[in-house]
Amino acid sequence: MTDFSRRHFFKTATLPIGGLAGLATTAGAAPAPTPAAATVAVPDDLLALHWLDGAAPALPLGATLGLPWPRGQHRKDQPFHALDAKGSPLPLQTWPLAYWPDGSLKWTAHALPAGVDTGAQPRIRPGKGPGTGGARATVREEADFVEVDTGVIRARLPRQGAQLIHSILRDGREVLGSCTLVAQTDDKPDAEQGPVTQTAFQSRIAKLSVEQAGPVRAVVKVDGQHRSAAGREWLPFSVRLYFYAGAESLRVMHSFVFDGDDQKDFLRGIGLRFDVPLRDELYDRHVRFAGEAGGLWAEGVRNLTGLRREPGAAVREAQLAGRASPPLAQWGAQVRKLQHRIPAWGDYTLSQLSADGFQIKKRTKPGHGWIPAAFGKRAPGSGYIGGATGGVAFGLRDFWQRHPTQLDIRNAHTDAAQVTLWMHAPEAPAMDLRFYHDGLGMETHEQELEGLEITYEDYEKGFGTPVGIARSSEITLWALAATPSRERLVQMAAAVQTPPQLAAHPARYLQAGVFGKLWSLPDRSTPTRVQIEDRLDFLFDFYKKEVEQRHWYGFWDYGDIRHTYDSDRHEWRYDVGGYAWDNSELSPDLWLWYAYLRSGRADIFRFAEAMVRHTSEVDIYHAGRFQGLGTRHNVQHWGCSAKQARISTSAYRRFYYYLTADERVGDVMREVLNADEKMDAVDPVRKIAGRVDKGPWPARIGFGTDWGSVVANVLTEWERTGDKRWRDKLLRGMKGIAAMPHGFFTGSGGYEPTGPNEGAFHNVSGDKLSASHLSAVFGAVEVMAELVELIDEPAFKQAWLQYCELYNAPKDQQAKALGAPHGGGTVLSVGHSRLSAYAARQKQDKALAQRAWREFLADDPRGVKTLKTTRIAGPLALNPVDEAPWISTNDTAQWGLAAIQNLALIGDQLTD
Structure with missing residues (x-):
């Protein structure tokens, strides 16, 4: 992109701001951002990092982050070193994530060990640093197993069989053993249809x-499937185990794909199970569950408090604190003599079956009744069993947000307890993934169009299948030498729910030139x-609040937002065809990520993180007929x-991948790399009358929502690998579009997704003009801006500039340049x-910049978009809600992106 100074670009220009009425703040407007949500200040040293959510973590579990580098600055083999906030060296591991076209580093990933105090602003600098001591993570590979040693714990991982982890040792003693995945299914959704058989x-x-x-x-990555006793294998899984030097913990990233029959396979439970050897006396065994607001439920397997006879204050205090009890000789005589008559509680369950309620219950052993123990609203999903x-200690992230979830401890009164972290709780009803209606009589294409006309639902028989969708979950396990203090367990629970994340400052990302030049830092220097x-x-604050007040939670739902509001019902159109869940429509993902890049706000990052976890798993097919598509x-x-x-595109996932080096998101972006091979079998416009046929070529592909999405996939793979194959594929497409009679206004072309000419376009529409209001709003604007920077192809750049200039142009200007108006309309x-x-x-x-601001500022001609919400209470709504009926997700995402990009591109032209 041509780069010139903000000080002189249009510095003499003025622009009337007549359309700002819709931006005015009114009475009842949202308050200023709280300090926790405030924009991160620009540091003096751009190499300084910061902990996303504030101070350095109380429990350093090891950290990984991605860092950007300007084009041409560092060669591939550039070494790096790390320093803490005081300038002392830290151990560091580095690997490349992406390259610029010249082969220089674009993104690098860096890992810091556990148990070290980095301070609030550690630094990672180029060049070799001084040597560092401390623990090291080592791996020993054998024919039958792999052994990983962090310097604190040692894990043995079998290469085959059922166990993900055979054992974890600490100080030579086994602390955790026989870790497997488990699942339960019903053959019917409920008992109304007859007896239910569970497998x-x-x-x-x-x-x-x-x-x-x-x-x-x-x-270490482990791939496999779930198998029944009868030999059925399904539910493929991928599990990554992360070990950091000096850590007593490990992180588990679990992913599975639903590949069953949605009419017969009703998944009730899916979880991670392991054994915990117990050597202490029953009264020295401790059970813990984390509660709300730093609370903790803490008991002994054999409780020594509340008895009729007194064991002694020191005995009671030790058990409550999780320490070994004093010798029996120091106990009260009656308790010492009769302690075997005190019940030993072997089984415990914490179940979170909704976003607003959990229960803890316990029993002595199977065959005896459960006793309600405690209740609460939102459990953070962590616990402990040991002595x-x-x-x-164990924890499942997003525990209450992804209800129904469950934590089980069994056999705590025996030599080995069994723990199961249920990512979907078996105490809840089984998943029912069947399509929600019977087709409503839609058998022909004309009837399907009628359905689209009334409910905006694009229905086609057999297409609403869950086969191939996925879900990933994060688990943390600690192998501990003793029962931790109550305060430390609370810290562990907090670390599970909000894993500490290192980040660079917004100015660093901007200076490096990554993600194009379509954004700038917030600037409040003028009233406009x-x-x-x-x-x-x-x-953003509105949607953040909507997640809570509308309860957009649940195993398959958390991370997504709704599409369109129903002001009559004072509810989002959750049950109306295509108006319900958003599924990345019109790029809210991009809006959030650019909002984070420019502000550094932790709350925006966490919101976007939950969305990428959802959209990259649930909204994309990872297997089956539609694999690679969304x-x-x-x-x-x-x-x-x-x-x-346009839904599965890497354009929405690459931000999180580069910022965090997350391998699971990296896997997903590789899965969609060949999505263009499905363009013929699952043609996105197969139902549209008058579409251009593909001609003699393997597929027909549109230049906007189709090819723009493919570009993001291929571009990401090119920068991740440096393989020129992917550059050449991009270049063939660029040349093909540039050669079309009307460039991007040709609309679509014949396409070769594979073969020696992969990526090539061919004209199959003659001189026909075509444009769509959707072509540029699924990441095409952003990815094309990067593409023209990275690959110098003047004719393509000219074709893209023509599209950008003419799309919103007056019809006479369109006709003069193209021979006729392009037909894309004025929507969006x-x-x-x-x-x-x-x-x-x-x-x-x-003049064109002035026109762009007029287009942007024409957003609210009726002046209804005031920055406030209206309280709806009483019988008009189930619960009191604060609504803003003018807000839709389509408009929010596109307005947000336009605001961010216009300020960056022509901000000098915006005057008061």
């Missing part, structure tokens, strides 16, 4: 791979800029018949104002 499944390893072998971070000589920034903040918005995430690359003209701004910046065209 149990256990993991079966197919492959074990060592992905990293230290010295700071070791990663004075060792035990295991303040109004735009206020609306950006208001919109599903358009619907009442069910997988319900719509529009299976498209505000979102398309950023195309006009891009062309203005590239051409340094003052």
Whole structure:
């Protein structure tokens, strides 16, 4: 992109701001951001890092982050070193994530060990640093197993069989053993249809791979399927085990794919199970469950408090604190003599079956009744079982948010307790993934169009299948030498729910030039800029609150948002066809990630993180007929018949991957790399009358939602690998579009997804003009801006600039340039104002920049979009809610992206 100073770009231009009425703050507007949500200040040293959620973590468990580097600055083999906030050296492990076209480093990943105090602002610098001591993560590979040693714990991982982990030793003693995956299914959704048969499944390893072998971070990936006693194998899984030098914990990233029959396979429970050897006396065994607001439920397997006879204050205090009890000789005589008559409680369950309620219950052993023990609202999903000589703490992230979930401890009164972390609770009803209606008589294409006309649902029989959707979950396990203090367990629970994340400052990402030049840092230097920034903040804060007040939680749902509001019902249109779940429609993912990049706000990052976890798993097919494609918005995430690359595109996932080096998201981006091979079998416009046929070529592909999505996939793979194959595939497509009679306004072309000419376009529409209001709003604007920077192809750049300038242009200007208006209409003209701004910046065209701001500021001609919400209470709604009926997710995402990009591109032209 042409780069020129903000000080002189259009510095003499003025622009009337007549359309700002819709931005004005009114009475009842949202308050200013709290300090925790405030924009991160620009540091003096751009190499300084910060902990995303505030101070350095109380429990350093090891950390991984991605860092950007300007083009041409560092060669591939550049070494790096780390320093804590005081300048002392830290152990560091580094690997590349992405490269610039010249082969220099674009993104690097870095890992820091556990148990070290980095301070609030550690630094990672280029160059070799001084040597560092401390623990190292080492990996030993044998024919039948792999052994990982962090310097504190040693784990043995079998290469085959059912066990993900055979054992974890600490100080030579086994603390955790026989870790497997388990699942339970019902053959019917409920007993109304007859007796229900339940089947149990256990993991079966197919492959074990060592992905990293230290010295700071070791990663082992285990792939397999779940197998029943009768031999059925299904529910493929992928589990990564993360070990950091100096750690007493390990992180588990669990992913599974639903590949069953949604009419017969009703998944009730899926979880991780392991054994905990117990050597202490029953009264020295401790059970813990984390509660709300730092609370803790803490008891002994054999409780010594509340008895009729007094054991002694020192005995009671020791058990409550989780320490070994004093010798029996120091106990009260009656308790010492009769302690075997005190019940020993062997089984415990914490179940979170909704977002607002959990229960703890316990029993002595199977065959005897459960006793209600405690209740609460939202459990953080962590617990502990063990004693004075060792035990295991465990936690499942997003526990209450992804209800129904469950934690089980069994046989705590025996030599080995069994713990199961249920990612879906077996105490809840089984999953029912069947499509939600019977087709409503839609058998022909004409009837399907009628359904689309009334409910906006793109229905096609057999397409609303869940086969191939996935879900990933994060688990943390600690192998401990003794029962931790209550305060430390609370810290562990907090670390599970919000894993500490290191990050660079926004100015660092901007200076490096990654993710294009379509964003800038927040600037509130003028009243107009303040109004735009206020609306950006208001919109995010509104959706953040909506997640809570609308309870957008649940195993398959958490992380997504709704599409369109129903002001009559004072509810989002959760049950109306294509107006329900959003499924990345019109790029809310991009809006959130650019909002985070420019602000550094932790709450925006966490919101976007939950969304990428959802959209990259549930909204994409990872197996089956539609593998590599995503599903358009619907009442069910997988319900719509529009299976498209515009939903599965890497454009929405690459931010999180590069910022965190997350391997699971990296896997997903590789899964969608060949999505263009499905363009013929699952043609996105197969139902549209008058579409251009593919001609003699393997597929027909559109230049916007289709090819723009493919570009993001291929571009990401090119920068991740440096393989010129992917550059050449991009270049063939660029040349093909540039050669079309009307460039991007040709609409679509014949396409070769594979073969020696992969990526090539061919004209199959002659001189026909075609444009769609959707072509540029699924990441195409952002990815094309990067593409023209990375690959110098002047004719393609000119074709893209033509599209940007003419899309929102008056019809007479379109006709003059193209021979006729392009036909794309004026829908989403505000979102398309950023195309006009891009062309203005590239051409340094003052008049075009003025037009772009007029397009943007025409957003609210009726002046209804005031930055406030209205309280709805009483019989009008089930619960009191604060609503803003003018807000829709489509408009929010596109307005937000236009605001961010217009400020960056033509901000100098915005005057008061």
